[in-house]
Amino acid sequence: MLRLKNLTKVYQTDGEPFLAVDDLSLDVDQGEFVVLIGASGCGKTTTLKMINHLIEPTSGEIWINDVPTKDTNVVQLRREIGYVIQDVGLFPHMTIAANIEIVPKLKNMDKHKRRERTRELLELVNLDPAIYEDRYPAELSGGQQQRVGVLRALAGDPDLILMDEPFGALDPITRDQLQDEMKDLQQSLAKTIVFVTHDIDEAIKLADTIVLMKDGVIVQAASPQEMLKNPANDYVREFLGEERLVPNADVTPVSDIMLTEPLTISQEAEAAEVVSKMQKRGSDYAVIVDSSRRFGGIVTAHDIQRKGVKGKALPQVSDRRAQAVVDTTTIRDAASKLANGTRLLCVVDRKQRPIGLVSRTALLRGIVDLWDGSKNNDNPVNETWS
Ligand SMILES: Nc1ncnc2c1ncn2[C@@H]1O[C@H](COP(=O)(O)OP(=O)(O)OP(=O)(O)O)[C@@H](O)[C@H]1O
Ligand SMILES: [Mg+2]
Structure with a gap:
C-alpha cells in the first residue's frame, strides 16, 4: 500500500549537510499499523513528513498504491492522507464540527451528508454530538481535543493516516483510553496507519509492525512479539528494556x-x-x-x-x-x-x-x-x- 524506497533526507544547516534519514526503505501493507520509534532526533518526524511531502526527500521515492507520489499533485495527496500531530492544531475560531469537516468540505461533500458523518464520527469516540459539535476547541479537554484531531484526520476517509506522537501530551489514563479507541478504530475501519512515538509500551500495544530507528536508519522492523523474542542487537535489547524481554503476557500467544x-x-x-x-x-x-x-x-x-x-x-x-x-x-x-x-x-x-x-x-x-x-x-x- 505504502512503499518507501531508499528515502534520504539531508538538511543543510549553516552550509553544513546533516544526514537525518539515510537510505530508508519500508513496505507497509493495506490495513497495517506501523509504529516508528527511536530516540529523539533519529528521523521519525522527517520520515513521516516526507510521506505527505511536507518535507521533500533529498533522494528516494514514495509509492502509494503503486503510484509514485511525485506524480501526484501535492494538495490532492494531502487530502488523501490523514495527518495528526501532537499539539492537535485545531483551528481555534472554528467549531468542532467545522474543524472535522475541513477535508470533506474541500472535497465538496454535501452539507447534510457532511454533518451526518461528523456526528457518526463524534459518537465513535464517545463525544456526544449534541454537546460538542458547536463548541470551540478551547472548550474541550486535552484528551477531547486529541480525539477531534484524530476524527479530523479520518473525516476525509483517507486510506492512509500519519500520526506524530498524537498522545504524547496526555495523562496516562486518557492516553491508555485513546490508544484503545485508536486500535478499535483502525481495526473496524481498516485504515493503514504510520504512527510515531517515543513510548515503547505504546508501540507494543498498537503496532502490527514496530520500526525501530537510530541515526536515520532502521535498526529492526518486526512485529512486537518478534522483536521481544528476537531483538536484532544490543541496541534493540536496550531500547526494549530487559523487563520487557521476559515473556510478556500482553504479546505472547x-x-x-x-x-x-x-x-x-x-x-x-x-x-x-x-x-x-x-x-x-x-x-x-x-x-x-x-x-x-x-x-x-x-x-x-x-x-x-x-x-x-x-x-x-x-x-x-x-x-x-x-x-x-x-x-x-x-x-x-x-x-x-x-x-x-x-x-x-x-x-x-x-x-x-x-x-x-x-x-x-x-x-x-x-x-x-x-x-x-x-x-x-x-x-x-x-x-x-x-
Ligand atoms: N529543518 C531542519 N533543519 C536542520 N536539521 C533538522 C531539521 N529538522 C530536523 N532536523 C534534524 O534532523 C534530525 C531528525 O529530526 P526529526 O525531527 O526527524 O527527529 P525525530 O526522530 O522526530 O525526533 P523527536 O523524537 O525529538 O521528535 C534531528 O537531528 C534534527 O535536529
Ligand atoms: Mg519528531
Whole structure:
C-alpha cells in the first residue's frame, strides 16, 4: 500500500549537510499499523513528513498504491492522507464540527451528508454530538481535543493516516483510553496507519509492525512479539528494556503455553468409547469435534461421572464453561477469560480445529515454565505436559 524506497533526507544547516534519514526503505501493507520509534532526533518526524511531502526527500521515492507520489499533485495527496500531530492544531475560531469537516468540505461533500458523518464520527469516540459539535476547541479537554484531531484526520476517509506522537501530551489514563479507541478504530475501519512515538509500551500495544530507528536508519522492523523474542542487537535489547524481554503476557500467544495434542473425540462417539479413550490417555478432558474436525465442545471426566453419558449425545454433556480461542490469543486475554467463569479453553487454528487446551492450572504452569525458560537458557521451556 505504502512503499518507501531508499528515502534520504539531508538538511543543510549553516552550509553544513546533516544526514537525518539515510537510505530508508519500508513496505507497509493495506490495513497495517506501523509504529516508528527511536530516540529523539533519529528521523521519525522527517520520515513521516516526507510521506505527505511536507518535507521533500533529498533522494528516494514514495509509492502509494503503486503510484509514485511525485506524480501526484501535492494538495490532492494531502487530502488523501490523514495527518495528526501532537499539539492537535485545531483551528481555534472554528467549531468542532467545522474543524472535522475541513477535508470533506474541500472535497465538496454535501452539507447534510457532511454533518451526518461528523456526528457518526463524534459518537465513535464517545463525544456526544449534541454537546460538542458547536463548541470551540478551547472548550474541550486535552484528551477531547486529541480525539477531534484524530476524527479530523479520518473525516476525509483517507486510506492512509500519519500520526506524530498524537498522545504524547496526555495523562496516562486518557492516553491508555485513546490508544484503545485508536486500535478499535483502525481495526473496524481498516485504515493503514504510520504512527510515531517515543513510548515503547505504546508501540507494543498498537503496532502490527514496530520500526525501530537510530541515526536515520532502521535498526529492526518486526512485529512486537518478534522483536521481544528476537531483538536484532544490543541496541534493540536496550531500547526494549530487559523487563520487557521476559515473556510478556500482553504479546505472547497462548499457543506458547498450551497443552498440545489434546485428546479429540468425534461427536458421534459412544459414551463407553469416550471413557476408555480418556483412561488410556490419562486425560481428564476430551475435545469434541464434528465431521470436519472442528471444535464442538469439551467433555470432562467429572461431567461424565456427574451427568452420565448413557443415551445422551456428547455435545449435550459438554462443559458449558468451555470455550474456543484462536491460537493468536494472548496469554493476558486467555487469563482474563479463565478469570471470568470460563473453566477450559480449547485453542483452535484458523479452521476452528483444536490444537491445544488451557485450564487455569495449565496457564499458571505454562507461565512459570516460560519464565524459567527465558531466565535460564540451559533449561528450555518444557512443552510436554504430563
Ligand atoms: N529543518 C531542519 N533543519 C536542520 N536539521 C533538522 C531539521 N529538522 C530536523 N532536523 C534534524 O534532523 C534530525 C531528525 O529530526 P526529526 O525531527 O526527524 O527527529 P525525530 O526522530 O522526530 O525526533 P523527536 O523524537 O525529538 O521528535 C534531528 O537531528 C534534527 O535536529
Ligand atoms: Mg519528531
